[in-house]
Amino acid sequence: MMTDRRPGRSFKTLTSSETSGEPNALIRRLEGLESLGTDAKAWLAGIEEAAFSVPARTDLIAEGDAPDGLVVILEGMACRFKLRPGGARQITAYLIPGDLCNLDLALRPRMDHAIATLSPCRVARLDFEALSHLSGDLDIVTRAMRRAALVDDAILREWLVNVGSRSAIRRIAHLFCELLMRFRAVGLARGDSYELPVSQLDLAETTGLSTVHVNRTLQELKRQGLIELRARSLMIRNLARLQTLGEFDAGYLSLGEPIA
Amino acid sequence: MMTDRRPGRSFKTLTSSETSGEPNALIRRLEGLESLGTDAKAWLAGIEEAAFSVPARTDLIAEGDAPDGLVVILEGMACRFKLRPGGARQITAYLIPGDLCNLDLALRPRMDHAIATLSPCRVARLDFEALSHLSGDLDIVTRAMRRAALVDDAILREWLVNVGSRSAIRRIAHLFCELLMRFRAVGLARGDSYELPVSQLDLAETTGLSTVHVNRTLQELKRQGLIELRARSLMIRNLARLQTLGEFDAGYLSLGEPIA
DNA sequence: CGCAATCTTGAGAATGCTCAAAAGTGGTGG
């Protein structure tokens, strides 16, 4: 279940969309997948009330859990991962604001993998009851969430291609391109830059490389003038070349206009 | 085991479950996920009528397609894959009898990957209309199919772990264990043996290894007395040791008793 | 200011790759 943190705790609330009237990341994300009506948006805006903060490197859902609510990332980054017998960790997905942790909770008895924060996060838990009673104008929300799950599947397949067959430098290039597009979709990129609050160890556990090699590969990307990366902030200096290098084609992210 | 089926049309009828009153692979697969009523089974048995044969190495669904029906594998093996710019192919899933190719057809505009047969297959196409009108006792079928999709997701995550972090010999050991369990679930394993109609090139494209290294790794598995593999038929000689080597834990396959 | 985590660098080693060619297999048409 969720680790010992109660909703009430305030972990120094950052300046965030929470205080303004802007749509939260979940709304932005789902709006890219289905056209949401005003009532749907209003309903989704309500999740802010249930939001709470979680520090970095904290389990959100453990392997074997049977969560009783749908967990949504509103700010920060989290990841899905599996542990191998020796303790090695393979990250199988990044969760960014607007992403859903366990959409299939209704059908899946227990989690086959775990979810943990990478950076400090703001998170909401949607009650299973509330979700299953969405109907009428609101079941567009369910459809949008299902579509989001399909995009997650597509991302996972793309990661398998990445790790299964691309060289180190291409893997990282591809990952950085994907994250740019995903952050853009929820309004969290400025131009070709975004915050990437993960360590090189995290990148290593994502790409199937050693930390040492991740480090050297990042240096090579910088040397080639493709990226700048300092203080957990990534600036892509030459997106076209980075895309070519990473063999990146955004089609699998379904970022076109919302399909009718 | 009722027989409510019309005597099969013959596409050069092989000796197969088709001619007997046995449940087809789809029924067996879904029955492992939900308890099906007799009417659900009868409905599923009807797909035999729409079955047709496809030779090996033939595309079933191309990337970019928007299929108008749900494709089901009844016999043989197929795979999902993506092609990289240079032509390299990464296989992202094996489809065995009882598996569904494109369950999300209602929500996904176009396929982000392709599906092709590996061996000669018998395949059925379920009309989208027919599926969307399943209701009452039959919507248990929909539930079972959704659960099957979740298992596919879990398998994909496990493959990412496999390719992202295990050594060559562990990767192949893991894959062989997984396939044993999946074939067993649809009654296609005899003891610890099963037909594995894929080439070493296919295995290479699956595991992210070169064909040469696959070949040498298979020899090592034989040398250690873990497997026998000839004429596309795999016999696992020491399942316990193969599981340990492959770090295989069947939990992610949801093969327990059907969950209520 | 100091600890702990993270990043960086060096050097040697291993796993797995490429290229190339030979040997085996199965299907097909003459």
Added chain:
DNA sequence: CCACCACTTTTGAGCATTCTCAAGATTGCG
């Protein structure tokens, strides 16, 4: 029924990418 052809499997040899180990530099946080 055999010969041939394409595909697949196997083997050898050298090499590249990436890993491991280890230590030193840097950063961020309390």
